[in-house]
Amino acid sequence: MANVLVCIKRVPGASGQILLTEDEQAVDARHVGWTVSPHEECAVELAIQVAAATGGAATVLTVGSSDALEQLRDALAVGCAGAVLVEADTQHFGPVDVAESIADVVRAHEVAGTTYDLVVLGNDAADTGDFQVGVRLAYALERPVLTGISTCEIDGDTVVARGDGPDGLEVFEVPLPAVVAVMEGGVSPRYPSIPGRMKAKRAPVETLTDSRKPVGSGRVRLKLPPEQPSQVEILGAGADAAPAVVDLLVKLGVVAK
Amino acid sequence: MNAIIVLVEPEAQGASEVSRETLTFARDLAARAGGAPVHAVVAGPAPDEAALLAHLGEQGVATVHRAVDDRLSAYAAAAWAAAVVDAAHSASAGIVLAAGTPRGNEILAHVATRLDVAMAANVVEVDGVDPLVVTRQVVGGSALEEMRLDDAVAVLSVAGHACDPVPVESPSHPEVTTYSPTLTDTDLVARVARTEEAAADESAALTSARVVVGAGRGAGSADGFKDLLELTDLLGGALGVSRVVTSLGWRPHHEQVGQTGSRIAPDVYIACGISGAIQHWAGCQSAKTILAINTDPDAPMVTKAHYAVIGDLHEIVPAVNEELRARLG
Structure with a gap:
């Protein structure tokens, strides 16, 4: 039986135009909505699969504001058995603070009788892109860590995980307990069922408060890349433009005339 | 120092x-x-x-x-x-x-x-x-x-x-x-135990290709890639797709270009039927030249591209293939 903790982060949607708040300290998500990253959707799916295969339970956790209950309930709706909200002023949190905050919950739950054999996270947050929370968490918990993982399964006391490497699909076999950071691509996240959604609405969420003095992220400010005025040259419309396309490809040197 | x-x-x-x-x-x-x-x-x-x-x-x-x-x-x-x-x-x-x-x-x-x-x-x-x-x-x-x-x-x-x-x-x-x-x-402890030959080789081909033919929702269905694959072949390039294409299961994930896929930097990127959402732009913005083929002249992919052809990729790509075959002999 393997209990799995999966960590997610409420982030602005990435389908629309990015705007910044006036103080340049955050992305203004008013018009784009909130979501979790594709990596984390896959992490949730893997957590549920691993827990189900071993008769354990998947618990979802986030560190953030109470608005993140929405993302926790989405994870409950697809099959997580429990949820933990660590309320904190994450605006001033950096990767060290987030990792320490998660580690505190893992240790507290262990004292209370629940050991998480596997902690899974997304490989990098869709907004801050720090690429380090999983690694820092693993050091705090003194566990081995794998990043860039697309699939994993439990075999006895070992997690067998696979991820793309420079020479092919790399296979890791690491003793539990372990930390795994997941990349999109190995599994397809499931959709919630109606009963799943109903159940998620009523599911209790353990709410904790983290009032640590944060180490911080070093953020000075956010800025947007300079807007390039459109310089597109329209070669034509429809099939008639084909000769102009090929002329261009020849000019660019990718077609030997 | x-x-x-x-x-x-x-x-x-x-x-x-x-x-x-x-x-x-x-x-x-x-x-x-x-x-x-x-x-x-x-x-x-x-x-x-x-x-x-x-x-x-x-x-x-x-x-x-x-x-x-x-x-x-x-x-x-x-x-x-x-x-x-x-x-x-x-x-x-x-x-x-x-x-x-x-x-x-x-x-x-x-x-x-x-x-x-x-x-x-x-x-x-x-x-x-x-x-x-x-x-x-x-x-x-x-x-x-x-x-x-x-x-x-x-x-x-x-x-x-x-x-x-x-x-x-x-x-x-x-x-x-x-x-x-x-x-x-x-x-x-956390060490590569073995390497299995797999899709990684193919995504390596994508990141090292000089020409990438990109395809998005405009491909229409899993069957909508025939002409795009032919164009890829004729140019000796690689096929890259947007996230929606892999999410819908039309093409495998290792072909995905974007924030959660491969980041590419080819000499030429031909983006066909791709609107150019941030997720995708994150993966293709380092292309030296971008040619967009799109029905919507206001799509971000078109306005950010260097060159564009306005229209349906299913009409334009076969015509480009025919022209290429004629010139390549």
Whole structure:
């Protein structure tokens, strides 16, 4: 039986135009909505699969504001058995603070009788892109860590995980307990069922408060890349433009005339 | 003046292109920091040590720290990090860099944790050296963050294609120091047990192709790729797709270009039926020339492209294929 903790982060949607708040300290998500990253959707799916295969339970956790209950309930709706909200002023949190905050919950739950054999996270947050929370968490918990993982399964006391490497699909076999950071691509996240959604609405969420003095992220400010005025040259419309396309490809040197 | 040390990733013919970019980035940073020497650290197997050394000389590296240990035969991030930390100490390095690749970011995360300092991922620019302030990519490259690194050692990865790899005028002759890094059994627990040949080869083809034919929702269905694949063949390129295409199961994930797929930098990117959402733009913005084929003249992909053809890809791509076949004979 393997209990799995999966960590997610409420982030602005990435389908629309990015705007910044006036103080340049955050992305203004008013018009784009909130979501979790594709990596984390896959992490949730893997957590549920691993827990189900071993008769354990998947618990979802986030560190953030109470608005993140929405993302926790989405994870409950697809099959997580429990949820933990660590309320904190994450605006001033950096990767060290987030990792320490998660580690505190893992240790507290262990004292209370629940050991998480596997902690899974997304490989990098869709907004801050720090690429380090999983690694820092693993050091705090003194566990081995794998990043860039697309699939994993439990075999006895070992997690067998696979991820793309420079020479092919790399296979890791690491003793539990372990930390795994997941990349999109190995599994397809499931959709919630109606009963799943109903159940998620009523599911209790353990709410904790983290009032640590944060180490911080070093953020000075956010800025947007300079807007390039459109310089597109329209070669034509429809099939008639084909000769102009090929002329261009020849000019660019990718077609030997 | 404290040295700047760069973790270099070897490949078949020397140092990887992104590692060479990172060395150029480090050299510019060193010049701004009052002429600090640039050191390189290499761990694990290198297929061609001589070519690697030649690349490091071209980039003006002063000293190469070559970690040698049988236990470094298979990749283990913690062991690589131990090797980097040892080299950084012996070089008295004030700044540690690596390319912003999956491995580069992973190893630096270990290094920063071990040194108990901050890490900046995917840096594109240095804004100031005293204190060190860098600009890095966030939100998949659609926003930037100015970040201050004021720990005793600054750890940062350099985003791919943040600069071109520029050789120095006269190559240096780096001094090579081999050393045996301090490795513990714990460092070797999370280690590649074996490598299975798989899709990774194909996504490697995508990231190294000179021409990439991109396809998005406009392909219409899983059966809508025949002409696009023919165009790819005729150009000797690779097919790349947007996230919606892989989410709908039309094409495999390893073909995905974007924030959660491959980042490409081909000479020419032909984006067919792709609107150009941020998720996708994050992966294709480093293409040298972009040609968009789209029914919507106001689609972001069209307005950001260098060239565009307005219309349905299912009419335009077959016509381009026919024209190509005629000219190629």
